Amino acid sequence: MVRLACLILLFPLLSGCSSETPAPPNVLFIAVDDLRPELGCYGDETVKSPNIDRLAQNGITFTRAYCQSAVCNPSRASLLTGLRPDNIRVWDLRTDFRDHQPDAVTLPQYFKHNGYHSVGIGKIYHNVIPDSLSWSEDKLHIAGYPFDPDAVYRAPENLAYLEQRKQEIIAAGREARHIDRLGEWYLKAVATEMVDMPDNVYYDGAQTDVAIEKLRELKGKGKPFFFGVGYYRPHLPFNAPKKYWDLYDRAAIPLAENDRLPEGAPLMAINNLRELRGYRDFKHITHPQDG
Template sequence: MKFEIKKIVAVSIAMLLLGTAKNLYAQTLTSDSATRRTNILFIAVDDLRNQLGCYGDSVVITPNIDRLAKQGIVFNNAYCQQSVCGPSRASLLTGRRPDVTRVWDLKTHFRKAIPNVITLPQYFKQNGYQSWCVGKIYHDPAALQDRISWSAPEIMAVTGAVGHKYVLEKNSKVNGKAAAVECVDAPDSAYVDGMVANAAINVLRKIKDKPFFLAVGFRRPHLPFTAPKKYWDYYDQNKIPMPEQATLPQDAPEVAVHSSVELRGYTDVPDSGPIPSEKIRELRHGYYASITYTDTQIGKLLDELKKQGLMDNTVIVLWGDNGYHLGELDLWCKTTNYESDTHIPLIIAAPNNKNNGVHTDGLVELVDLYPTLANLAGLPIPNDLDGTTMVPLMKDTKLAWKRAVFSQFPRPWMYKDQPEVMGYSVRTKDFRYTEWRNFKDGKVQSTELYNYQKSRLESRNLSALKQYDHVKSELKQLLDDGWQKAAL
């Protein structure tokens, strides 16, 4: 998405005019004295969709995340910029959208396009914070880590180096994908996320007397769905709900969907064709168990924060890097512009916030986290970010907010040199409009339009229907105008 320079300048001026008032509010919201600085506990969860009790799911067991939700604000309509971990995380951590970072795949480092960018944790480090990374924050490969972001070497940041995705020897000895699920009677620390929680607690004890930005990244419920048996036992597999609307959207262009390649290749999943209903239920059971396992690790962090007396001057943010399909629309995993893949959980608990336990329907994006956390900490908001501080929305959760949010995805996925097509998508309160554009010349090859007034699942592409021409025209204009206009 390319936008006019004059619009960027206009938004920057507006942000400068608003900055002083917002920073004053943020200091009131988070500080109990002039000398006690606000800490940040930054919790990332890989492939976590809105499958949480605080988001209305009646089956999943997430007491600790739900506890955090009661301490903070739940954003009902939060979205990622690209529904796969590498680009999503690069966008959030730089505060720039994917067309600025030039990261649309899993192998490109954002510093190739923007070498001098100051990342979110780096910004806090430059402002006197201890900035630490435990677990997966940037994307996994060692080549995609960003040492300059942190005050100390990353801990367990690369999955391949840490291991412990599996416990069973028959799985752990497989070079690549083994089983998609594993249920073993083992302690939490037998798997990587239990190890991450323990390491993060040790770091917290070490840096508790200094202002800190502590980023903790959990890998489950990312595939494989592996968790200790006790978490599987919380659920009756026969009562795990099957996917709602397990068929592709009617009239959807072929470019918009995929063959669930991320799931295929695991030794217990067919390489092609239908997935048996018993396996579907087992996979969904594994996803639920993995969420509850991760929820327990998050609870340990929250308990330690309270034990150290840090709750009253620490902003806690929990976010998922993208959404997920579990058989809905006959899709598995992510890598689309659809609602299940782009809609993500986001909870922010800030000290002295008067709206604890409140939900807001305001449209927000992961790219908004950088300016929001700077604002909450009382730091100046850099004027070259692509997001908008959410602090005013936290103060008044019914405040009129963004008109739209934006995401994108390339095709083919796992391209070699550059994408052939890019799908640019705009989401408003009730609709999503997507244009699949030739990457070289920008020509629109196909379009999609979905109505979410009755369901968040895409049932039919309405783009070709005459009665929706006015909606399509309005959303096309919004997509062309870009995020700056939508944010005003």
């Protein structure tokens, strides 16, 4: 108790010794969608993650940080507000956390209130929740991509399928439900794609190019910044340039040793693969409880 009190008292003494206040640090906040801790920095020997591993080696790695909800919107809303999903009453993909907590202060909003220029690109909150109160300027977007740019395809056979689907939908008069707020089509094809093209043919790669340019711009403003960059991968579909697929021998990737459902587990606790079955090459698979 005495030691703690001494430490607390030392802080004003130490700060008083400094001749000038250090400049506030800039913050680059990177969000990654559906990334599990199968990374080298968490001891995984299969996944090749040299850049994240290097970042972890020079920073802090949390080993007991648990997701508040295994659903995108409530998980992100909880993380960025510091409130539990039950407190903000967000349990699905549609509810805006401000419907029940209009005065909640988010992480980027807190920085904005404290002299930072706050800006975001990509998936920070869930797609349908832009939350303008968090940002000092409109959230960045890349022209030509749908509002939800996860299902973007480049292989000719997939583009041909999508064009065929568009024509079928138009003929049936159902195009309104497949065109987003930006006027772009949103359709899914297969769950995986491999093309021998550069990173920036997909949204995440293109976003990285834009983010790097934005960092240069923010650096020149002479004001501290909070920059949230949200990546869509490794969320489905698993579409990536060939060079990343070539890093792995698929036959050598170990499967889970235990593929059985826990005894007595309720069905609501089981992933029913609903999202995966939304892709044309997996529509035939059975539910987990059906074997």
